[in-house]
Amino acid sequence: MTSASISRSRPPATGEPAGAAGAASPVLGAAEFNAIAAIMQSDARIHLSEAKTTLVHSRLSRRLREHGLAEFRDYVRLVQSDAEERAAMVVALTTNHTHFFRESHHFDHFRATAMPWLQQRARSAPVRIWSAGCSSGEEVHSIAMCLLGESRQVPGWLRSADLRLLATDIAPHVVESTSRGIYSASTVEPVPASYRDAWMRKMGADYQMAAEARALVTARVLNLFDPWPMRQSYDVIFCRNVMIYFDDRAKAELEARFVELLAPGGYLYIGHSERLIGPAAARMQACGHTIYQKAAT
Ligand SMILES: C[S@@+](CC[C@H](N)C(=O)[O-])C[C@H]1O[C@@H](n2cnc3c(N)ncnc32)[C@H](O)[C@@H]1O
Known part of the structure; x- marks a missing residue:
């Protein structure tokens, strides 16, 4: 080698x-x-x-x-x-580099396009979102803050929704950090002030995600190539800057499993330097840079 x-x-x-x-x-x-x-x-x-x-x-x-x-x-x-x-x-x-609101165009799309669809779905079905390869949780907590909005009030639709965010990683120490949701002031810098003021609480020199944000998130250790524990389909999957570490065969295998897990109409967000390959590419429609939607059928 x-x-x-x-x-x-x-x-x-x-x-x-x-x-x-x-x-x-x-x-x-x-x-x-x-x-x-x-x-x-x-x-x-x-x-x-x-x-x-x-x-x-x-x-x-x-x-x-x-x-x-x-x-x-x-x-x-x-x-x-x-x-x-x-x-x-x-x-x-493993490389655990991450930050809040990384690749901000994904969060713009999530707010403008995925969230209205999720709100609609939440009226009649559970909503499930997965941050796969979550590292220390900045990604999943960015998603949580988008859902919670910029005021300190949990939106009505979210209060009545059965909505869960799953965050998984192979590395136990980052999963632990995700569960704690405590971040240094410099880590929190990319968070827009409105979100920070609404959903982060000062804790000495650090910030902790507010209880309302943490309550949405379940963090678990999971090797993406092991069997997955989910028993229902997922509406949104973020798997960003994870597949760059895998060879093409592993990427194609994983992407096919993501597509299988996604509900019709569901969204997949991947990292800026990644692309869909193999059978998954044919089953997903590009709807933005590194954003894909599964056909609604
Ligand atoms: C660079 S971080 C990306 C974090 C976040 N998704 C982002 O884009 O900012 C990559 C993460 O993938 C995780 N990872 C690598 N191989 C994995 C595997 N086989 N199963 C689960 N997680 C894995 C690493 O532990 C690391 O935390």
Whole structure:
């Protein structure tokens, strides 16, 4: 898979990231990198190219230290025999970058087009929204604030609706953050003041999502490639900046499952650099940049 290795036995090359070489840095050779990449592929379907060697080295060096291991060779042996550490390694190699109202055109579309449809549906049916690959919850709480609106009053339609937001991620620590809904002042900066004033409460130097927002959200650990727990169709799915980490086969498989889960007329929002491939593309209609709707039939 790769011929690259990051070694402690050579001086850092020009432009090489700090810490990639030097006396204290363990060796990440091609064999170890390939073994780690194979686990990521089989457990999370995350594709690690050779370009990720430095990232793997820096993220896992800490785990080596925690286990008192000097060599990646020993760490690979550990993850091959210890399921708990194997899961911890997968989590350590996920990228959890996110922010409130990321890709704001999705929220403009959600408010203007999806929400009127959801309000209509809520009169006679449960409404279900999924943030798949939710990271620390900024995405699902942005959706919640759109639904709650800009005044401190929960809108009447929402009070009487059976509406739930499901937020899932493979990484337990970010799922925990989603449940807590506590964010630093700098994290909250992208939130429009009207939403912040209505649905976030000051908590020391931080902010916590108001109880009304948290009450809408259920956060769970879920590997997207495991069986899904849902027993009913979903009206809206956000799966943004998650599929970029998967290979085409995994993307096509996942997208087909999303389309299957969506109710007719339901919406799928994907990340700015992503696109639908495989059978899902034929069953969904583009209705904005990286926004798709399932045919109403
Ligand atoms: C870059 S974040 C995206 C967060 C948010 N959706 C956004 O767009 O801001 C990607 C998230 O996908 C999660 N993830 C990666 N592989 C996954 C898998 N196989 N199953 C579930 N979640 C996964 C990661 O843990 C990470 O939190």
